Amino acid sequence: MQVMIIGAAGMIGKKLARKILSDRSIGTRSVSRLTLVDIVAPQVDTFSEVEQVCVTADLSTDGAAKRLIASRPDVIFHLAAIVSSDAEADFEKGYLINLDGTRSLLEAIRLQSDTEPYCPKVVFTSSLAVFGVPLPDEIPDDFVLAPLSCYGTQKAIGELLLSDYSRRGFLDGIALRLPTICVRPGKPNKAASGFYSSIIREPLIGQEAILPVPRELRHWFASPRSAVGALLHAATIDLAPLGARRSLNLPGVSASVGEQIEALRRIAGTRATDLIKEVPDPAILRIVSSWPRAFSAERAKNLGFRAEESMDEIIQAHIADELGGTLN
């Protein structure tokens, strides 16, 4: 089986590539070739018997999607997007990359069947940003699409296109609305959601972290490991039970900031939690207070999607995957 990851230079894309290269299969099907695509050259640092092809390409440029799809991959992970704040700051670029790029990919797949039948599985990463306030405490599976950002609008449109192309038999698509990834590895960043990872990640290595919001604030999380697991699970299951509704809210952990900190204390003690400094930031609070607090995710659970059961598990996953399994 040939697999392609578009957006392979991102955090999830890299982890997904490493996992496929290490397993040399997805589910029961072995992977013969993995094509890694991104606008910057994707790099892979794992030795593997799987043939690796790295391609630098921008889906939104003329002919790029067609050239990529000419190799007729069996499974395509489409993770490429510019992030929420960039899509809001540069209106045209956001629509170009996040809408036109996705549509070009779907069109290239549709047109590829002009020569001989072709219907790949397409796993698309969507976002909680397709939802907008007012939100219930727990969002049901069939909640209304009402994005409050360009990014959320572009992802919602991508979902609708993916469902329509699937309904018409041009591809076999699934859109996964990933929870906020926590603990995100790497350095602190300027994303409004950055503190959700920072308040765990930095104290675990003895560094200070800033908490800009009240401890009551609740949000929806899964580990990078769960996100990769969900992408791979989506690539293995029969999607027919989804019918024409190809978008799924994924399971996750609903936790308040206070519960995150309590979990950190249970695992790493007050030595860690004492490193969290409360510095209220009304701008960040305004953004994140409109975000979802929990999902039922029944459809996804019924299809076998799983995430961590608690914030403790999420922190343990971070320690295992990023810190070599132990705390200093």
Next chain:
Amino acid sequence: MQVMIIGAAGMIGKKLARKILSDRSIGTRSVSRLTLVDIVAPQVDTFSEVEQVCVTADLSTDGAAKRLIASRPDVIFHLAAIVSSDAEADFEKGYLINLDGTRSLLEAIRLQSDTEPYCPKVVFTSSLAVFGVPLPDEIPDDFVLAPLSCYGTQKAIGELLLSDYSRRGFLDGIALRLPTICVRPGKPNKAASGFYSSIIREPLIGQEAILPVPRELRHWFASPRSAVGALLHAATIDLAPLGARRSLNLPGVSASVGEQIEALRRIAGTRATDLIKEVPDPAILRIVSSWPRAFSAERAKNLGFRAEESMDEIIQAHIADELGGTLN
């Protein structure tokens, strides 16, 4: 005030134009110029003091939207679309006209403010086809978008774009999900929904009509007069209360086919209803049985949108507007 109707050669477009030309105003604002746009030359048969400009243009062709918007209309009614069956039969044409055409219009409006501020009101006709089974008996205002046709997908995407462009202040948009228009004037057509009008319209003028579905089948209706009224009402009201959710389910009449026929009998007697011949058509039944049966339409009602209260009123509107007010 300058007004533009895109899709002015269609049934609703023509009626809307006539009403504006006859009233010479929309709400309290007088109309100085009415621009009628369609892919075939729109015609207007009403004498009016309003300046009339007729333009033959296809929004999906390069530069067409920009040329139209250069006149900076204050209110734009965007009714242009290819119909559901055509959008399904010709996938590329459907996306070109119904998605790219709409997006070109929104982009032309956005870019028009490069020279000086411009934020027109845009009234977009969306469709019940944005919803798909399973449907509740009464669809609430914030029901999930899950179209089961290319047309429904394209309309849902148009709604999302309109909301995002409104949120960003590029225009002041509203999308109206019109009920099925009944009684549609003119000749019988091949649309799956055609019989809903035929079984009223033909018997009222002494002609036979075919009923291809069981009398229990229920659907959601409004007269052409109500549809035009809703478009004009949308152009007059303050849209700020809609926030970022710019799409509205409009009020209508929920009636079974049996109730339609009973209303016809009350108004025109068994002489009319005896002209309805039951000829079951499983293909038509399969299509229309997945359509909505009723809507709560609370948001629209709260904003002052009104439709008929009964099928009797809908039939009386047809007799008044199309048959000179009396039955022979």
